[in-house]
Amino acid sequence: MTTSAPSLVDHLDILEAHAIFIIREVVAECERPVLLFSGGKDSAVLLHLAVKAFAPQKLPFPVMHVDTGHNFPEVIAYRDERVATLGLRLEVASVQEAIDKGRVPDPGPLGMRNRLQTVALLDGIARHKFDAAFGGARRDEDKARAKERVLSFRDKFGQWDPKAQRPELWQLYQGRVNAGENLRAFPLSDWTELDIWNYIKRENVPLPTIYFAHERPVIKRDGMWLAVGEFVHPEPGEVVERHLVRFRTVGDATCTGAVRSAAENIDAIINEISVTNVSERGATRADDRFSETAMEDRKREGYF
Amino acid sequence: MSESTTDLLRFATIGSVDDGKSTLIGRLLVDTRQLFDDQLEAVAHASAKRGVGDLDLSFVTDGLRAEREQGITIDVAYRYAATPTRKFVIADCPGHVQYTRNMATGASTADVALVVLDATTGLKEQTRRHLCIAALLGVRYVIVAANKMDLAQWSQSTYNAVVSQMNDVGTRLGFSDTVVIPVSALRGDNVVERGFEASWYSGPTVLQALEEAPAGLWANSEAGARLPIQWVLRQHGGGRTYAGMVTGSHFSVGDAVTLLPSGVTATITGINGPRGSMTSAVPGLSVDLDIDQDTDAGRGDLLATAPLPTVTDEFEATLCWFSDRPLTPNSRLRLKHTTRSTPVRVNTISGTLDVETLTVTPTDQLVTNDIGLVSLLTADPIVVDDYRANRVTGSFILIDEVTNATVAAGMIGHASFI
Numbered sequence: 084m085t086t087s088a089p090s091l092v093d094h095l096d097i098l099e100a101h102a103i104f105i106i107r108e109v110v111a112e113c114e115r116p117v118l119l120f121s122g123g124k125d126s127a128v129l130l131h132l133a134v135k136a137f138a139p140q141k142l143p144f145p146v147m148h149v150d151t152g153h154n155f156p157e158v159i160a161y162r163d164e165r166v167a168t169l170g171l172r173l174e175v176a177s178v179q180e181a182i183d184k185g186r187v188p189d190p191g192p193l194g195m196r197n198r199l200q201t202v203a204l205l206d207g208i209a210r211h212k213f214d215a216a217f218g219g220a221r222r223d224e225d226k227a228r229a230k231e232r233v234l235s236f237r238d239k240f241g242q243w244d245p246k247a248q249r250p251e252l253w254q255l256y257q258g259r260v261n262a263g264e265n266l267r268a269f270p271l272s273d274w275t276e277l278d279i280w281n282y283i284k285r286e287n288v289p290l291p292t293i294y295f296a297h298e299r300p301v302i303k304r305d306g307m308w309l310a311v312g313e314f315v316h317p318e319p320g321e322v323v324e325r326h327l328v329r330f331r332t333v334g335d336a337t338c339t340g341a342v343r344s345a346a347e348n349i350d351a352i353i354n355e356i357s358v359t360n361v362s363e364r365g366a367t368r369a370d371d372r373f374s375e376t377a378m379e380d381r382k383r384e385g386y387f
Numbered sequence: 388m389s390e391s392t393t394d395l396l397r398f399a400t401i402g403s404v405d406d407g408k409s410t411l412i413g414r415l416l417v418d419t420r421q422l423f424d425d426q427l428e429a430v431a432h433a434s435a436k437r438g439v440g441d442l443d444l445s446f447v448t449d450g451l452r453a454e455r456e457q458g459i460t461i462d463v464a465y466r467y468a469a470t471p472t473r474k475f476v477i478a479d480c481p482g483h484v485q486y487t488r489n490m491a492t493g494a495s496t497a498d499v500a501l502v503v504l505d506a507t508t509g510l511k512e513q514t515r516r517h518l519c520i521a522a523l524l525g526v527r528y529v530i531v532a533a534n535k536m537d538l539a540q541w542s543q544s545t546y547n548a549v550v551s552q553m554n555d556v557g558t559r560l561g562f563s564d565t566v567v568i569p570v571s572a573l574r575g576d577n578v579v580e581r582g583f584e585a586s587w588y589s590g591p592t593v594l595q596a597l598e599e600a601p602a603g604l605w606a607n608s609e610a611g612a613r614l615p616i617q618w619v620l621r622q623h624g625g626g627r628t629y630a631g632m633v634t635g636s637h638f639s640v641g642d643a644v645t646l647l648p649s650g651v652t653a654t655i656t657g658i659n660g661p662r663g664s665m666t667s668a669v670p671g672l673s674v675d676l677d678i679d680q681d682t683d684a685g686r687g688d689l690l691a692t693a694p695l696p697t698v699t700d701e702f703e704a705t706l707c708w709f710s711d712r713p714l715t716p717n718s719r720l721r722l723k724h725t726t727r728s729t730p731v732r733v734n735t736i737s738g739t740l741d742v743e744t745l746t747v748t749p750t751d752q753l754v755t756n757d758i759g760l761v762s763l764l765t766a767d768p769i770v771v772d773d774y775r776a777n778r779v780t781g782s783f784i785l786i787d788e789v790t791n792a793t794v795a796a797g798m799i800g801h802a803s804f805i
């Protein structure tokens with residue numbers, strides 16, 4: 084009865100299929116999943132995959148934005164457009180609220196807030212009793228992430244114990260947790276930055292405009308180009324310059340650096356990434372540059 | 388794992404402590420230019436801080452604080468490399484016996500094992516152990532880097548000794564093919580760049596061997612197609628389709644399928660893939676199937692084409708036991724198999740496998756890191772294939788019902804060498 088063997092698929096098809104499989108497993112096994120949506124390219128791809136996994140049904144779980152309060156306006160506009168177009172339920176876990184409630188020390192209006200995200204995230208998870216949170220993290224981003232399971236178990240304090248991870252064999256993702264514990268699920272674990280861009284191109288995944296080259300005022304701080312705006316003001320001695328730039332990641336506006344680039348479209352970006360010498364985090368994230376194990380330490384405390 | 392593609396290869400790296408595995412992976416990544424300047428700088432910085440020279444390549448892979456401090460590898464690190472012909476997913480596995488669970492995690496999805504051994508000392512017990520576990524987990528193709536050949540003055544007889552040791556092991560464990568390559572990971576000879584010291588060697592470099600290794604070994608057009616149902620999708624207009632990942636062989640529209648365990652037969656009337664409707668779906672794809680029968684099928688059921696899998700509640704299996712508490716007969720646990728989970732009881736434990744001699748010693752309990760032969764009884768029937776025939780429908784894990792810890796990995800049936 085079977086017809087002749089169908090043609091082979093390529094590695095993007097396999098990565099896509101695997102991610103969809105993981106998303107369906109977690110949603111089937113957990114009671115209250117949520118998708119962490121930052122508006123960055125990885126979470127844009129993750130959302131795209133989650134929508135596919137359940138089409139034509141609506142996404143059977145909400146998305147949560149961990150909001151540092153230091154946003155690029157383009158990213159918030161993008162977030163709201165996605166939520167409206169796809170009919171999503173949006174929860175916001177606010178760092179500002181955590182500061183206002185005295186849950187975390189106030190680093191000042193222009194201080195870096197990425198570390199404070201952990202508290203807002205854990206509060207958000209507890210408030211909504213989420214037992215699984217999808218994140219767009221990839222293993223090629225950082226040496227601690229390279230060691231993390233696809234389903235990463237977190238204890239009652241949201242902590243990751245890298246020395247006692249659950250064995251994770253085959254595609255048997257094991258999502259059982261007791262009350263108060265939760266999981267982080269990383270369906271994009273095996274994707275690289277280049278895979279993400281090639282997939283965005285293939286699928287026409289919409290992105291915030293700041294990923295594409297545009298001219299804006301920037302200052303050089305700690306070797307990074309920061310966009311001058313509501314939360315980044317030049318300090319004495321810092322010179323405001325105008326350059327053609329784009330962002331390789333999206334995070335807190337006070338510590339996410341831009342790269343000088345003329346890449347205005349996806350093909351140009353893919354070309355640029357194929358020959359670049361600097362990693363995504365190295366180029367653009369001040370928060371991971373402080374110590375050799377910065378990411379591991381933050382994950383232990385409950386970060387994504 | 389059971390994918391129908393040749394442009395993605397998953398391989399696991401195994402080897403005994405200090406044989407040079409981390410250095411080899413570091414070399415592979417550096418010489419294929421997978422590392423960015425700032426990552427290389429960070430490695431150089433870490434090397435200098437610990438007074439271990441300019442660039443200790445092994446720091447490229449060891450990522451956790453405890454690992455750097457103790458100089459050992461605890462858990463699998465996943466690395467990615469791409470050449471113009473292939474994307475590689477590398478599971479860099481730890482060597483110590485107490486981290487066998489992590490090694491098994493890395494090897495369970497691998498098509499190929501890359502074995503690093505110190506040619507000057509030969510095959511060590513730990514490497515034999517890992518080769519045995521890799522073989523149990525279904526790895527059939529092995530690439531061996533006979534490392535530190537610079538210390539052996541590139542002696543052909545040293546290399547030949549490794550080849551004969553490996554042939555011996557390979558025959559016993561049933562590997563389909565074993566390629567042995569003389570290398571110096573430290574200097575880079577025959578890893579990515581060809582070395583000129585071993586003029587007598589004309590085989591592939593490590594990278595060439597990886598580019599030529601067979602991928603997607605588990606897709607088998609002779610086997611039946613299986614779709615363990617993950618989720619039932621409600622379609623516009625009221626119909627339902629069954630979503631899951633294809634394994635074994637491919638499904639085509641018009642195929643006769645059997646829904647198991649119920650045994651209802653039906654015909655596939657439609658296949659939806661991530662890019663729309665399709666006429667057939669190969670292993671490794673996530674799809675949803677439409678059939679011409681109205682059934683109450685749900686998560687945990689399975690759609691299959693002939694030859695059909697077995698519906699059973701009592702079966703023999705090979706277990707890798709991970710827990711610190713021993714496993715004894717009559718223990719009650721939870722079993723997760725494909726998308727179904729059910730209570731399970733241990734009927735009998737018949738023996739443990741000595742991974743050195745491949746002999747089975749009778750026993751009535753399993754302790755941490757034991758490989759045991761057991762018979763299990765499940766509360767609900769499960770739909771299985773022998774692990775050698777299908778890695779997805781042939782595998783399961785056992786879960787502690789109180790702590791929810793994953794305490795064992797199991798394979799239906801047992802390997803031919805047991």
Ligand SMILES: Nc1nc2c(ncn2[C@@H]2O[C@H](COP(=O)(O)OP(=O)(O)O)[C@@H](O)[C@H]2O)c(=O)[nH]1
Pocket residue numbers: 402403404405406407408409410411445534535536537538570571572573574
């Ligand atoms: N002479 C020589 N030394 C090597 C070679 N490969 C690794 N080493 C050294 O062997 C030691 C152990 O290497 P490492 O990669 O950490 O081993 P692992 O424990 O298997 O990951 C280190 O001191 C390396 O520099 C090689 O090809 N030649």
